[in-house]
Amino acid sequence: MKEFGSAVILAGGKSSRMKFDKQFLEIGKIRLIDNIINQLKWEFEEIIIVTNKPEYYLEFSQKVVSDEIKQKGPLSGIHIGLKESSSKYVYFVACDMPIININYVKYMKYKIKDKNVSACVTKSSDWVEPFNAFYSRDIINDVENHLLEGKRSVFSLLKKLNTFYIEERCARKFSPNWDMFFNLNTKEDLINYLKLIGNELNG
Ligand SMILES: Nc1nc2c(ncn2[C@@H]2O[C@H](COP(=O)(O)OP(=O)(O)OP(=O)(O)O)[C@@H](O)[C@H]2O)c(=O)[nH]1
């Protein structure tokens, strides 16, 4: 099995805060998920979309799958994403994360290469970023058991495993304002993000 090569985009949530389905979000007439795919395809040979609405992806060339253990949140997507992937380590990102930092992806790969870790995630004081992270296919059973025990928390699962943590000060070198972990949860987040890219475009 190859060590790297697979990436998964999670698009199976309820978008209850945004109030419209985030997997269809368009920014500047470009679907955000298309934009994510276009950035990831240079680094990953296999991209998998985990969605609760596969019928909207008929024209996509990527592999499209749905949760096997349903209604359990992001960990359900991590579970099926790992099962459907073909490399040992799988990169995970959410469909509402507009900024992909390929240099950081490469850095994480470099840090865990030839090591046997369960996951590689970034820490910020007590918080752990569950996406823009790598998970190992070796933990499929752990994820499954966690879900079947009725637990949804990615953090409590990572605590039990051999997780490789990258410290905040190190990640900030790649993304000083933390934008590589930025996710659009609410309309306000979206407005702020549009302002940010508007500002960038206007210099
Ligand atoms: N496959 C799958 N993905 C999920 C599930 N729940 C959330 N996600 C994804 O996990 C990522 C982060 O989740 P949130 O930001 O909480 O998104 P959400 O759950 O749709 O939004 P809220 O309802 O506002 O919490 C997003 O990419 C979601 O699409 C799920 O049950 N299955």
Ligand SMILES: [Mg+2]
């Ligand atoms: Mg949620």
